[in-house]
Amino acid sequence: MSEQFERLSRLPLRDDLRGKHPYGAPQLDVPILLNVNENTYGVPDDVRQAIVEAVSREVVGLNRYPDREFTELRTNLARYLGHGLTPENLWAANGSNEVLQHLLQAFGGPGRSAIGFPPTYSMYPLLASSTGTRYIAGRGNEKFDLNAEDAAREVRQSGANLVFLCSPNNPSGSALGLDVVEAVYEASEDAQAIVIVDEAYAEFAHSGTVSALSLLAGRERLVVSRTMSKAFAMAGTRLGYLASAPEVADALRLVRLPYHLSAITQAAANAALTHSDLLLANVENIKVQRDRIVAGLLQLGLTPVPSDANFVLFGGLDDPHRIWQGLLDGGVLIRDVGIPGHLRVTAGTETETTVFLETLGALLERAVS
CATH class of the missing domain: 3.40.640.10 (Type I PLP-dependent aspartate aminotransferase-like (Major domain))
Known part of the structure; x- marks a missing residue:
């Protein structure tokens, strides 16, 4: 990355753009992608x-x-x-x-x-x-x-x-x-x-x-x-x-x-x-999983923010990066949005939600044992 910025600095870039980073969430090959709030049900x-x-x-x-x-x-x-x-x-x-x-x-x-x-x-x-x-x-x-x-x-x-x-x-x-x-x-x-x-x-x-x-x-x-x-x-x-x-x-x-x-x-x-x-038929299914995530996070002792979206932001994490990495190692990609003690997860299918909650629960249990 430093080499890339060094090359960029040699160009006559606008002053207000120098040192800036482009937008970009990780695009990784992971079985369960719950990081950019996509609709995981797909097109009927x-x-x-x-x-x-x-x-x-x-x-x-x-x-x-x-x-x-x-x-x-x-x-x-x-x-x-x-x-x-x-x-x-x-x-x-x-x-x-x-x-x-x-x-x-x-x-x-x-x-x-x-x-x-x-x-x-x-x-x-x-x-x-x-x-x-x-x-x-x-x-x-x-x-x-x-x-x-x-x-x-x-x-x-x-x-x-x-x-x-x-x-x-x-x-x-x-x-x-x-x-x-x-x-x-x-x-x-x-x-x-x-x-x-x-x-x-x-x-x-x-x-x-x-x-x-x-x-x-x-x-x-x-x-x-x-x-x-x-x-x-x-x-x-x-x-x-x-x-x-x-x-x-x-x-x-x-x-x-x-x-x-x-x-x-x-x-x-x-x-x-x-x-x-037909396209919006799955919206209600997604809302069910979102609310299920909220309930599951509460049961795990975490603090989800009430959500009207297809994702849930949750706090109460001592080491968010460890949890993020642990989930990734378990095949689940969620989002670190840079808020201390918090992570964000997209509401996916019923199966995806189950894997997320079970993997997260195991990580939290391991942390206290």
Whole structure:
């Protein structure tokens, strides 16, 4: 790694990128992968066949550029989300990371700033840096329970041009109350900030957790981002999207690359959306395993954070790296997110959950014996 950085230092790299590390979770050949919150159930056979047929139809015309406005896709996304949304309210890109990048390109940049509330999604500061946007780490989320008063105060004092609210939050899994979103939106009035509610894991929320989509009407600076990577089991497709006032999408057209969504991506996403009921059938199974993990961790004397996502952050570990390595040696890869005393695990299948809990239990027992 030091040799790599030495070579890199010889290039005329931007000063603000020197010494930075790229995003990257370990990609290891392990029987049970529970580290990056993928949907481990995969794509059902009927949907897989529909995607193959849709892509096959597009192959005939691959010599032509795709629909630059991805009209059919925006129509299907609006239908899926509901809430009275129309295609004009939708935007999509190659994963929700590119959606967020578009927002930072349009509304951030040199001389502007974005605020988030760590611990939260680690890509926010990286995306801000890549667009020359100053990133502000807000306070008040150390206990994973960001409240309206604290969040509003931080946003008001920061004067930030963009605000990131992650709900359910990654890595904690905790969902924000709508009062937080409303308070932050009001607090950002003077700065006319774009308020982004990142709902990548929204489909896994407990019953009664209300989406920020319900707040979009009348709030032209509010954006709700989603992804097809998690609940739809299509991480490899790279399709993220947002809902907002139509003028936000118009702004993003100024910064997107020409024809940024390939015909293949659009075909696969459209086929999936027209079979959303089949794809989402496993969401309830995943929620069952998530809650089973929470119960199992409590029985082991650990402290899981209540989760509305498809993963669980848990603490109470004296030596997280030893546990992480022990699980890896046992064929289970989970995530060290850098929070002292904590690790994070994705909710997988029933079998995967069983192996994780049994392996973890054995490691903890060994530590006290």
